[in-house]
Amino acid sequence: MTDSTASAPGLAPRTVLVTGGAGFVGSALVRHLIGRTAHRVVTVDALTYAGDLRVLAGLADHPRHSFEHVDVCDGPALTEVVRRHRPGAVVHLAAESHVDRSIDAPAAFVRTNVVGTATLLDVVRTWLDGDGAGHRESFRLVHVSTDEVYGDLPLTGPERFHEGSPYAPHSPYAASKAASDHFVRAWSHTYGVPAIVTHGTNTYGPWQFPEKLIPVVVLRALAGEPIPLYGAGTNVRDWIHVDDHARALAAVLDRGVVGETYDIGARCEKTNLEVVRAVCGLLDELAPAPSGRPYADLVTFVDDRPGHDRRYATDPSAVERAVGWRPEVTWGAGLRDTVAWFVAHETWCRERLSRT
Numbered sequence: 001m002t003d004s005t006a007s008a009p010g011l012a013p014r015t016v017l018v019t020g021g022a023g024f025v026g027s028a029l030v031r032h033l034i035g036r037t038a039h040r041v042v043t044v045d046a047l048t049y050a051g052d053l054r055v056l057a058g059l060a061d062h063p064r065h066s067f068e069h070v071d072v073c074d075g076p077a078l079t080e081v082v083r084r085h086r087p088g089a090v091v092h093l094a095a096e097s098h099v100d101r102s103i104d105a106p107a108a109f110v111r112t113n114v115v116g117t118a119t120l121l122d123v124v125r126t127w128l129d130g131d132g133a134g135h136r137e138s139f140r141l142v143h144v145s146t147d148e149v150y151g152d153l154p155l156t157g158p159e160r161f162h163e164g165s166p167y168a169p170h171s172p173y174a175a176s177k178a179a180s181d182h183f184v185r186a187w188s189h190t191y192g193v194p195a196i197v198t199h200g201t202n203t204y205g206p207w208q209f210p211e212k213l214i215p216v217v218v219l220r221a222l223a224g225e226p227i228p229l230y231g232a233g234t235n236v237r238d239w240i241h242v243d244d245h246a247r248a249l250a251a252v253l254d255r256g257v258v259g260e261t262y263d264i265g266a267r268c269e270k271t272n273l274e275v276v277r278a279v280c281g282l283l284d285e286l287a288p289a290p291s292g293r294p295y296a297d298l299v300t301f302v303d304d305r306p307g308h309d310r311r312y313a314t315d316p317s318a319v320e321r322a323v324g325w326r327p328e329v330t331w332g333a334g335l336r337d338t339v340a341w342f343v344a345h346e347t348w349c350r351e352r353l354s355r356t
């Protein structure tokens with residue numbers, strides 16, 4: 001990962017708790033903080049089906065990294081972690097993150113995303129009011145949320161989500177993240193917890209749990225199975241590479257203004273059909289089907305999911321101005337690397353899926 005932000009003035013080196021650091025975006029952030037900054041990192045993760053310590057391979061024995069196997073809903077365990085590590089910042093990514101799962105079984109999303117966030121906030125508040133009072137002035141809590149809290153946009157048109165867009169979450173996942181945003185702001189306003197909220201767009205890249213669109217297409221194609229596409233595939237998502245998302249979070253941690261919200265995206269809108277076709281085209285090149293037929297022949301249109309948002313698109317101008325971050329990974333290069341990575345890690349993917 002290249003780094004354009006580490007040399008700019010920012011927070012003094014400190015201990016950063018990264019919740020959900022054994023997941024997809026969290027692990028990219030942990031790798032970035034260890035590799036490109038002087039911060040110490042404590043990864044806090046419950047290792048649900050979506051967490052895997054192998055995503056942090058190479059950091060296990062790093063002198064500035066440690067791991068705590070803790071559920072964010074467990075207040076006493078979190079309190080103990082905070083007491084021992086005395087963090088100067090928290091970046092909160094631990095969450096249930098898959099929209100389809102939230103439609104099938106929303107309770108886990110309420111538990112982790114809402115109750116877990118409120119639990120973490122209260123542990124931080126209690127600590128900053130007590131033993132951690134000396135940290136209060138420079139403390140940061142970055143709450144990592146999603147543009148899905150804004151609902152959706154018309155399929156075409158110039159509108160984009162921005163920090164002032166009204167909340168209108170549609171899926172249980174989006175509703176749980178919206179609720180968590182409100183709790184963060186409430187703890188910030190009421191108790192003075194110094195917090196910043198980010199809304200990232202659809203993130204892609206290596207180590208993503210293989211239930212999400214791009215790895216699903218790769219795995220289905222390699223197995224010669226139908227590649228399901230919801231509706232007509234016209235829904236639009238705004239994509240950002242995981243390394244860009246991680247660098248943005250690190251920049252917000254270092255230079256974001258307490259009380260602010262930042263919408264993080266890379267101005268990269270694609271229909272789901274465009275994404276699937278692009279992945280199939282790359283696979284034709286990187287791992288041609290034994291039959292010689294194009295993988296796109298496997299695409300099968302299936303009934304749309306309930307309440308499927310039409311379009312997400314985010315204007316990242318504010319975060320670019322505020323913290324001097326810019327996306328660096330182009331869609332073409334990022335997608336090629338990602339598809340090649342999933343082809344090379346097919347066994348890892350299938351093993352992860354077999355455990356769910």
Ligand SMILES: NC(=O)c1ccc[n+]([C@@H]2O[C@H](COP(=O)([O-])OP(=O)(O)OC[C@H]3O[C@@H](n4cnc5c(N)ncnc54)[C@H](O)[C@@H]3O)[C@@H](O)[C@H]2O)c1
Binds near residue numbers: 209
């Ligand atoms: N992936 C995206 O496209 C995207 C986009 C915008 C925002 N986000 C946000 O970024 C965060 C991380 O997303 P991701 O895609 O990396 O998710 P992920 O599912 O890959 O990882 C989530 C991590 O949280 C851990 N976790 C789950 N429940 C926990 C609990 N109760 N206590 C402690 N740890 C727990 C899991 O073990 C896992 O390691 C989420 O908050 C998500 O809302 C993700």
